[in-house]
Amino acid sequence: MSEEHAHPNYMAIFVTMIVLTVLEVLAAKLYSFDGWALITLILLVGMAITKAVLVALYFMHLRFETKTFVVVVSAPLVFALILVLGLLPDIAFR
Amino acid sequence: MSEAAAVPQGTGSKPVMGVTSGKFAMWLFLGSDGMSFMGLIATYVALRWGQHEIWPKPSESLAINLTAFNTFVLICSSVSMVKAFAAARAGNVAGLKFWLFLTIVGGAFFLGVQAYEYNQLIFHENLTLTTLPAHVIEHNPNATTLFGATFYGLTCFHGFHVLSGVIYLSVVLILVFLGSWTVNRIEIVGLYWHFVDLVWIVIFTIVYLVE
Numbered sequence: 498m499s500e501e502h503a504h505p506n507y508m509a510i511f512v513t514m515i516v517l518t519v520l521e522v523l524a525a526k527l528y529s530f531d532g533w534a535l536i537t538l539i540l541l542v543g544m545a546i547t548k549a550v551l552v553a554l555y556f557m558h559l560r561f562e563t564k565t566f567v568v569v570v571s572a573p574l575v576f577a578l579i580l581v582l583g584l585l586p587d588i589a590f591r
Numbered sequence: 592m593s594e595a596a597a598v599p600q601g602t603g604s605k606p607v608m609g610v611t612s613g614k615f616a617m618w619l620f621l622g623s624d625g626m627s628f629m630g631l632i633a634t635y636v637a638l639r640w641g642q643h644e645i646w647p648k649p650s651e652s653l654a655i656n657l658t659a660f661n662t663f664v665l666i667c668s669s670v671s672m673v674k675a676f677a678a679a680r681a682g683n684v685a686g687l688k689f690w691l692f693l694t695i696v697g698g699a700f701f702l703g704v705q706a707y708e709y710n711q712l713i714f715h716e717n718l719t720l721t722t723l724p725a726h727v728i729e730h731n732p733n734a735t736t737l738f739g740a741t742f743y744g745l746t747c748f749h750g751f752h753v754l755s756g757v758i759y760l761s762v763v764l765i766l767v768f769l770g771s772w773t774v775n776r777i778e779i780v781g782l783y784w785h786f787v788d789l790v791w792i793v794i795f796t797i798v799y800l801v802e
Contacts, residue, residue: 577629
């Protein structure tokens with residue numbers, strides 16, 4: 498809500514996102530030489546989620562909205578998670 | 592009647608939970624749109640994880656470096672969008688026009704690279720909805736063609752969002768030139784544009800980078 502805080506340091510977020518993107522590509526390329534499949538997967542997904550959250554919080558200003566509003570717009574995430582988890586048994590019992 | 596007159600009429604910006612109704616509507620749309628993407632992503636993960644031994648490695652046929660650069664361009668266009676919004680809030684119309692234009696250029700560039708990528712994949716690599724590149728089959732004779740189908744399904748659905756975004760931004764820019772704009776309207780188009788960027792970050796990682 499607070500208007501005076503609605504101007505985050507965009508450049509710092511931009512640089513963070515670029516660094517994370519470079520790290521992601523490097524991690525993906527290093528994996529072709531090593532056998533660290535699971536660690537690489539966790540690293541990659543973790544960095545992607547970090548970047549996505551940065552976009553939502555700062556570029557889309559969610560950080561500066563009211564709590565009620567954040568809860569309302571985050572609700573679909575719960576259903577989206579169910580979409581993914583609902584498919585897990587299909588993989589597990591294949 | 593006197594009570595009704597006290598409510599601002601016709602502005603379309605009566606606040607809901609501290610935000611304008613237009614912004615609220617865009618967030619609701621993005622929530623449902625995110626569900627569509629999540630459905631596609633969940634399907635992709637389930638199909639791929641369920642048969643990972645016959646799933647071709649993305650780096651064998653996809654151009655990772657080119658797409659990483661494209662990701663960079665999309666992130667840059669997101670930054671130019673926040674710059675446009677900041678200019679709008681400061682009442683800097685020249686800045687608003689400049690940053691909006693730059694955002695459109697970024698989106699158009701992304702689409703251009705994607706068109707080039709599709710052209711390379713379809714006509715040079717033979718990666719289509721039902722076929723795989725020859726070198727992939729040579730390496731793994733049982734490789735599944737779902738690789739191509741899911742790749743085009745996901746990236747094309749996202750590409751249409753970028754195309755829609757470029758058109759949407761262009762309409763907004765024309766309205767700015769006509770003098771018909773509000774800070775609220777700039778913020779709403781920005782929300783859509785950042786969402787397209789956010790989704791691409793996820794798609795780039797799971798489709799291109801995860802081996």
